[in-house]
Amino acid sequence: MINFENVTKVYKNQKTALSHIHMNLPDTGMVFIVGDSGSGKTTLLNMLGLLDIPTSGRVLFNDLDITNLSKNNQDVFRNQHIGIIFQGLNLIDELNIQENIVLPTQLQQKIVSTEEIIEQLRKVNLNESITDYPKFLSGGERQRVAIVRALLKESSVIIADEPTGSLDEKNANNIMALLKDISQNRLVVIVSHQLQLAEKYGDRIIYLEKGKIIEDKVIHELPMKTVTKNNDIIHKYHLPFNVSFKFAYKWFTYKFSRMIFALMTFFLTLSSFILALTIYNFNEITAMQNGFQNENVTYVMIQKVPSPDLVMNDLMFTLTDKNELKSLFDESNIIGTLYNDGIAQTILDNGSDGVIQGYTNVSLTQVNGFGLSLVGRLPVDHSLTTEVVITNYIAYQMGWVNESNYHDDTVLQSIIDSRTLDINFIDGNDLHKYTFTIVGIIDTNYTLPDQTIENSTYQFMFENDLKFGLHTTLFFGSDMVNFIADLDQNIGNYGADKVAYQLFVTVKDDGYKKALDYQTTMGESNVWVNSKLDYSLHMIKEFKNVVLQVSLVLGIVFLLTSLISFVGFIHNMVVNKETSIRIMRSLGTRFKDMNFIFLIQDAFLAIFTTGLSTITALIAGHFINQSIATNIYVIIPLVNPTVWIPMVILIITFCFAYLITFTELKRTYSKTKVIE
Incomplete structure (x- = not known):
């Protein structure tokens, strides 16, 4: 039961819309509020639906003063107990017919089937697709959607402001009959200026004039229930996440x-x-790793920087240094090449000098780990034998290959089958010539520069690649490496450790980062990490x-x-x-x-x-x-x-x-x- 106790509403412009309204409304039946325009009909309806609150007085719903509820609880109350049919045909344009209709029930976390929606739409003579949007509907059709929305909510009170205002006579009578049927179990309060509809369908008619009730006419006596205060009148629900998500989208x-x-x-x-x-x-590090991958660079060189007195040994790592670095890198990820003082300049087939920067022995695991490829085989490791593996770049220096077949395995194999390499060794002041059998050729992935490109940066990049690569290295068995190292000792330029190393490490498995970390540990004034991309990185x-x-x-x-x-x-x-x-x-x-x-x-x-x-x-x-x-x-x-x-x-x-x-x-x- 709803009670209005001395309800007055005065707007900011000092206009009094309602004045000292006292009335009781039953739990069921159809109640009409009629009156001329400006008589306060809509204001009274708004008080009932908590769409507005009185300036003074109060409205009780089952003995609960709903006018003193917080705004949040007013919204909750309206959701649970009031179904509203607007005069303004208020549908949400972004939602289709079905989504508009089920919104109130979704707030109550109730499920309404599609079949039930379609059935209710048929009752109000609306056969449009439930997926249509309000913009495609006429005013009367929108009105009927709003009515179905209120009816499906199953609230205890339905309030309607001119519910048939946009309808023709046939549809108006159909809607009123439907509301009349519903009023058997719920209270339906209708504001209308059509007195004939009120007299035809109403159980009670309340006449307003200038904000006051001038007549309260009961057509059919309706029972008033005595209801104790219900502490569960305000039961808070929340909009389901999927509905909120759909709205937001x-x-x-x-x-x-x-x-x-x-x-x-x-x-x-x-x-x-x-x-x-x-x-x-x-x-x-990240940039260079990407650069290494793009340019097929598989390793970098770690180089010592000369000390102020320019002692040559400071340019190279000693055996002790090499062993220390082995603790940082897997043995398959580091190659130490010895400086080539024990090897004199080789004489190329064209009569010019061939530059050999270093020599070493490697395992097949190291060859694969450095991303190199081997044609043939490696020298016998533990025998002082005259077997050697050269690089394809050395073969190019010797004039045995040209730019077109530089990486051709078949051509490289033919060199192995038909060529030998003469090397001069320095032993003290003597020069000894040895002829080596070429048992393999390593392709170091060095790309010959395009000489038609006249660009200093381009040329410098290839010079760096040559300078900081394994491209001018000879590969011997371990005994031969020791033999040449002993010759270096006789030259006597390299201190207690006798020999000096150039070190190369793979860039895989964080090798480049480890090399930079080592550079930081040793100090940038002592150690450099070099590759063909360094100059480009600087730019x-x-x-x-x-x-x-x-x-x-x-x-x-x-x-x-x-x-x-x-x-x-x-x-x-x-x-x-x-x-x-x-x-x-x-x-x-x-x-x-x-x-x-x-x-x-x-x-x-x-x-x-x-x-x-x-x-x-x-x-x-x-x-x-x-x-x-x-x-x-x-x-x-x-x-x-x-x-x-x-x-x-x-x-x-x-x-x-x-x-x-x-x-x-x-x-x-x-x-x-x-x-x-």
């Missing part, structure tokens, strides 16, 4: 093209900062500063404008949904549920803007990397995206968007009436 994608245009400067700002952060986060570091500054300047230039546009966009996003917010509140949606919908929408917004900005930054980064590669002939990426940068931007964007949205929603929620 539909609101987010509504007029999608306009959203992209409105956020254009924000995209550009985020793109600039993502690009700047990515460049700022440039990691030498990229120089270029990095320029690109970073440009990205930051662009980001800062766009920042102020984008923040203004972003705040404005979110403001409009909330304001444009004001009607939907009003409708949803009237159906019982709490602020908490509404806030959660916008929170999901902000997540969509953050993901979309960050994703689009990341893609834009990646495209810009690709062109930057390609531009660098064109100029330095090496693909070492300056812009190498990492996941954490977009993630940080995503979180910041989401938090910023939600802060603005929450503020706007709170303001809109507090100032907006439930219905107009």
